[in-house]
Amino acid sequence: KRKKMGTGQYSRKKGARSKIKKYKKKSWLCHRAKDTDQIQDEIEKAHETGKPADTFEYDDELPGGGQFYCVETGKHFADAKALADHKKSRYYKRRCKELKEEKYSQQTAEWASGMTKEVLPPAHGMKK
Numbered sequence: 001k002r003k004k005m006g007t008g009q010y011s012r013k014k015g016a017r018s019k020i021k022k023y024k025k026k027s028w029l030c031h032r033a034k035d036t037d038q039i040q041d042e043i044e045k046a047h048e049t050g051k052p053a054d055t056f057e058y059d060d061e062l063p064g065g066g067q068f069y070c071v072e073t074g075k076h077f078a079d080a081k082a083l084a085d086h087k088k089s090r091y092y093k094r095r096c097k098e099l100k101e102e103k104y105s106q107q108t109a110e111w112a113s114g115m116t117k118e119v120l121p122p123a124h125g126m127k128k
Contacts, residue, residue, distance in 0.1 A: 039073075062076045064076060
């Protein structure tokens, strides 16, 4: 009898990579979605230039040649049906809602941390 290739036991335990912090961080960063402020910047640039943000030159490396792109989520899709299905999803609708909110600025961050620059009146009034 001939033995088939690749039917032997796997040398590592199942789930052994899950405990390695460096591996987990790398795999998470590879598939991480764009942040909302990055997407808001892209949309603003598209409005300024007058060129739509979802137009790409044909690229074999991207799914669907880069022709089916969702601006709100920053994802490429293989075909028009996949893009249409995506636009009905909860993830897409939630992201659109987030994008409608005002973009964070340094001033907002300072206000939230309590580093306000407001001038308060004197506590005990003017002494004569």
